[in-house]
Amino acid sequence: MRINNSNDRVHVLDAHANVWTVITDIADSGVQEEAFYVCDLGDIVRKHETWKAFLPRVQPYYAVKCNDSLAVLEVLAALGTGFDCASKGEINKILDLGVSPNRVIFANPAKPSSHIRHAAATGVSTMTFDNETELHKVKSLYPDAKMVIRIRCDATDAQCPLGMKFGCDPISDAPRLLRLARTLDIDVVGVSFHVGSGCREPLVFNRAIASAKNVFDYGFTLGYNFELLDIGGGFPGDHGSSISEIARVINSALEDYFPDAAVQVIAEPGRFYVSSAYTLACSIHSFRDVISNDETTKHRMYYINDGVYGSFNCILYDHQHVVPQPLHELAGSKYYSSSIWGPTCDGLDQVVEDVLLPEMRIGDWIVFENMGAYTLPVASAFNGFPIAQVHVAAEENIWDLFKDILPLTEEHLIMGNVSPNLKMDLDISRDESSIIQHLPI
Ligand code: PLP
Numbered sequence: 240m241r242i243n244n245s246n247d248r249v250h251v252l253d254a255h256a257n258v259w260t261v262i263t264d265i266a267d268s269g270v271q272e273e274a275f276y277v278c279d280l281g282d283i284v285r286k287h288e289t290w291k292a293f294l295p296r297v298q299p300y301y302a303v304k305c306n307d308s309l310a311v312l313e314v315l316a317a318l319g320t321g322f323d324c325a326s327k328g329e330i331n332k333i334l335d336l337g338v339s340p341n342r343v344i345f346a347n348p349a350k351p352s353s354h355i356r357h358a359a360a361t362g363v364s365t366m367t368f369d370n371e372t373e374l375h376k377v378k379s380l381y382p383d384a385k386m387v388i389r390i391r392c393d394a395t396d397a398q399c400p401l402g403m404k405f406g407c408d409p410i411s412d413a414p415r416l417l418r419l420a421r422t423l424d425i426d427v428v429g430v431s432f433h434v435g436s437g438c439r440e441p442l443v444f445n446r447a448i449a450s451a452k453n454v455f456d457y458g459f460t461l462g463y464n465f466e467l468l469d470i471g472g473g474f475p476g477d478h479g480s481s482i483s484e485i486a487r488v489i490n491s492a493l494e495d496y497f498p499d500a501a502v503q504v505i506a507e508p509g510r511f512y513v514s515s516a517y518t519l520a521c522s523i524h525s526f527r528d529v530i531s532n533d534e535t536t537k538h539r540m541y542y543i544n545d546g547v548y549g550s551f552n553c554i555l556y557d558h559q560h561v562v563p564q565p566l567h568e569l570a571g572s573k574y575y576s577s578s579i580w581g582p583t584c585d586g587l588d589q590v591v592e593d594v595l596l597p598e599m600r601i602g603d604w605i606v607f608e609n610m611g612a613y614t615l616p617v618a619s620a621f622n623g624f625p626i627a628q629v630h631v632a633a634e635e636n637i638w639d640l641f642k643d644i645l646p647l648t649e650e651h652l653i654m655g656n657v658s659p660n661l662k663m664d665l666d667i668s669r670d671e672s673s674i675i676q677h678l679p680i
Contacts, residue, residue, distance in 0.1 A: 250277070250632040259606075261632050262520045266566055266604040273625055274521040274545035276610065280314055280633040280641070282516040286476070287318045290511070293486035296493060298505045300344050302472055303329040305509025305612050306517070310631055312336060315512065317641065323507040326350075327357040334361055341365075344469065346431065346507055348373060348389045348405050355380045365467070367431050369407040371419055378423045385428040386420065387469055388413060390454060392447035394473065398437025398558050406432060409450045414457050421461045429467025429503075430454045436510060437558075438473030441485040448492035455502075468497060470506045476514030477609040510612040517611030519627060520566065521545045522604050524582070539577045539598070543605060546581010546588040548621035550607075550614045554590065557613040563591055566604035572597035579605065583622040 250261045258277050265271050290299055300321035303312065307329065313336060315322075322333045325347040333343055345358050345366035350373065358366060359381040366381075368374055369389040377384050390413055391406030407413055420427045430451040434443045448470065455465045470489065474482050493504060525542040545551060553559040563579055577596040581588035599605075618626045633641070 248628070248630045250630060251638050252632055252634045258518050258632055261630065262518065262604075262606060263566060265630065266520055266522070272522065272544070274519060274543070274550070274627040276517050276519050276615075276627050276629045278308070278310060278517050278611070278629050278631050280310065280516070280631060281637040283311060283314050283512055284318065284637055284640075286512050286516075287315070287320070289482065290508070293482050294489060294506070296504050297470065297489065298503070299512075300505050300507050301512055302346075302507045302509030303333065304616065306513040306614070307332060307616050308629065310629070311513055311516070314641065321505065324363070327354040330358065330361060330363055344387070344505070344507070346469070350376070352376055352380060358384070365428070367469075368416070369405055371416065374416065374420055374423055374425060378425060382425070385426050387429045387431045387467060388416060388427060388454065389431045389433070390450060392432050392434055392443060392450050394435040394438040394440040394443040396439040397435025397473065398439070400435045401433050402435065409454055413454050417454075417458055417461055417463070421463070427458060427463055427465065429465045429469060431469030431471060433471030433507070434473045436472055437475065438485070441488045444470065444473075444485060444488045445492045448489070448496050452496040466501065466503055468502055468504045470504065472507045472509055474506070474508045474511035476511040476612060478515045482511065513611035514609045515611065517614070517629075519545065519550055519607045519610040519614075520604050521607070523599055523601055525601065526599075537575055539575045539596070541577060541579045541596075541599065541605070542582060543579055543590065544582050544624065545627055546583055546590060546624070548581065548583050548585070548588065549618045549624060550610060550627055551581060551590050552617045552619075553610070553612070553614045556617060559613075561590060561607050561610070563594060563596065564606045564608070565597055565599055566606050568597045574598070582624045
């Protein structure tokens with residue numbers, strides 16, 4: 240591994256290095272005290288290749304809310320994805336990268352008026368709705384918008400269900416809303432849904448796509464000719480997860496219900512692209528032993544330098560289950576029932592309730608994989624504990640691909656093997672990405 244001198248938070252990996260090597264080097268350097276992330280750009284690039292292989296008909300519009308770090312956005316912009324933005328701020332972030340407004344969907348069915356005006360001013364014309372008031376707002380603020388009706392179809396099991404807040408009933412509500420849109424002379428161009436974030440029921444996509452087809456058909460009776468199907472999010476992104484089963488269901492449902500290639504199919508994956516790309520390392524600054532009254536059992540409480548007010552907000556808001564892995568384990572270590580706690584004064588600040596861990600000491604590091612989704616954008620520095628900083632890592636061949644788009648230094652750049660597909664994608668999107676000048680971290 241070589242580290243760029245001018246910016247020691249960018250790590251170019253040679254054949255002997257990986258994310259864990261980077262973490263070990265930083266953690267064992269003797270100077271690192273705060274928690275830190277390593278973001279593996281290659282992981283994001285490989286996810287994109289996986290997406291294209293499994294879902295060739297579906298264009299990904301990355302859900303910015305999931306992780307709005309500039310490194311992620313710039314890599315995805317360069318790879319040519321679209322973006323799902325939920326607010327004026329997210330729209331600005333994407334347009335500032337030089338991404339064209341027609342690569343953005345404003346996928347929030349209940350938007351503040353000022354945000355609709357901003358979409359109109361910036362030319363982000365495709366946006367979702369699921370209620371009457373939104374149609375009236377759009378009629379007065381952005382009458383030329385291209386509207387996408389969001390219907391409800393919930394997975395029977397999802398990490399974060401969304402249907403209780405968004406999506407109109409496709410049978411009892413959608414026809415009425417479409418008739419109102421027609422009366423208001425609003426251009427409705429398609430149908431969207433979100434089955435729930437962290438979907439654990441792949442078959443729901445068949446139900447949802449069938450339901451969307453019925454809404455397409457109803458729209459046709461009103462004189463609409465919808466051209467866009469947005470299948471939302473719900474795709475897993477952890478190490479070891481796969482989208483193969485979900486993709487099989489989606490591809491087969493698209494063949495059954497939307498055989499016409501003229502219908503553009505998009506999705507809004509967030510978690511899929513970033514979850515496994517980020518690994519978090521935290522260090523132990525205190526511990527406490529709780530001994531049973533009869534002194535036969537010991538429970539150890541570890542206090543680490545990130546917690547639920549920081550990166551581990553994902554435990555509260557995203558219902559994540561995080562898995563601690565000691566960075567080093569001494570041979571012959573004793574194992575104890577252990578809990579892990581964040582650094583703040585709040586009793587709620589618990590990261591892991593009960594897990595068997597080898598005995599560790601102050602200054603030892605605990606690593607958490609799959610920390611890229613719904614972590615950093617929500618983290619706060621409550622109680623004066625800083626938000627974990629990000630180090631960026633990339634294999635040489637990946638770094639080489641991004642050198643023109645995200646130039647840092649020339650010295651890293653040694654050409655490696657590049658998949659022809661990826662090379663083509665980058666070439667195609669290079670013009671639009673040319674104003675992406677650097678890789679902020
Ligand atoms: N699109 C919308 C409208 C969302 O609300 C979300 C997540 O809440 C996403 C996309 C991202 O979906 P996921 O978290 O399943 O990747």
